[in-house]
Amino acid sequence: MLRRISLIMYFNWLTCTLVYYGISLNSANFNMDPxxxxxxxxxxxxxxxxxxxxxxxxYGRKIPLVTFFVLCGVAILVLLLLPADRERWWFMTIVMVGKFFITSAYQVVYLYSSELYPTCLRTQGLGVSSMVGRIGSIISPFINDMLGLYHWAIPSTIFGLASLVAGGLTCLLPETKDKTLPDTVDDVEAWRSPALSKRERPRDVAASEEDQREESWLNPSTTSV
Incomplete structure (x- = not known):
């Protein structure tokens, strides 16, 4: 569960920075007044x-984040279906709608990341996720400048597809609304389905329960005669 959370949040952070700065710096490909x-x-x-x-x-963190990613991806990909005239007001409007949704996702991903990681790893998890996200802000200008030379729609296609993939991956994460923040890695692993059998649960959790049963058998409670 912790591995799943980390990998998905890394991609979500990378997508947020990639699409956010990609849209912000894409005025040249849209033929708009910068x-x-x-x-x-x-x-x-x-x-x-x-x-x-x-x-x-x-509505919590998961549903809004998925919604913002998907709506951002749809708004950007809709640009590919519009007429080639990119100087119209409605073209600018759709671009700004995509900017609105990716900015909203950027805000939610901060909160969601801090609630998914346990207390013992919260600072490290949020820091590494943010560090991975900076990769997106680094490569977004190159996508706009280098790939945009071949066709203006290539950067928009990359940004739109990345947003849709991020929204789909977020569906695999647990919801944290109205839940106690996890303190340890075991608390995060306990978010797995309670219907799992004992052999499917984390090895350290099963061992802990076995130790407790053995301790209670070796040290029975004293009763009055």
């Missing part, structure tokens, strides 16, 4: 920082 593009992109972040708060508080 100053207006950056202004609207920054303006779009204000509602994405605030409107997600009640949504996350009500």
């Amino acid at each position: 100053f207006l593009y950056m202004f609207l992109g920054g303006l779009m972040e204000l509602p994405s920082y605030t409107l997600i708060i009640p949504f996350v508080a009500r």
Whole structure:
């Protein structure tokens, strides 16, 4: 479970930074005024920082994150189906919708990561996830500049598909809303299905239960005669 959480969150962080900075720096491929593009992109972040708060508080972390990833991917891929005229207002609108959803996902992934990792590994897990995410911010300009020379839609296709894959992988993670934060790795492994048999449970958990039964047999409680 901890391995699954780590690998999926690494990809989610990489996708967030890749798509966020990819959209933010993609005005050249969209044939838009870079100053207006950056202004609207920054303006779009204000509602994405605030409107997600009640949504996350009500529906948890998993469902909103999946929703934001999928809607972002759909919005970006819809651009490929529109007419070639990229200077229209509706083209800019759809791009800003994608920017809104990936910014919202960026906010949720911070909270979700800190709640998925146990206390003993929370700092390390969040730090490594953020470090892996910086890879996306490093390669996003190269995707826009180098691949965009061949066709303007190639970067958008990469960003859209990455968002859809991240949304699908997030479905494999547990929900953390209204749950006690895990303190140890054993607490994280306990999130597995309770219907698992004893031989399928983590080896250290089964050994701990066996030790407790042996201790209770060697040291029976004293009763009055």
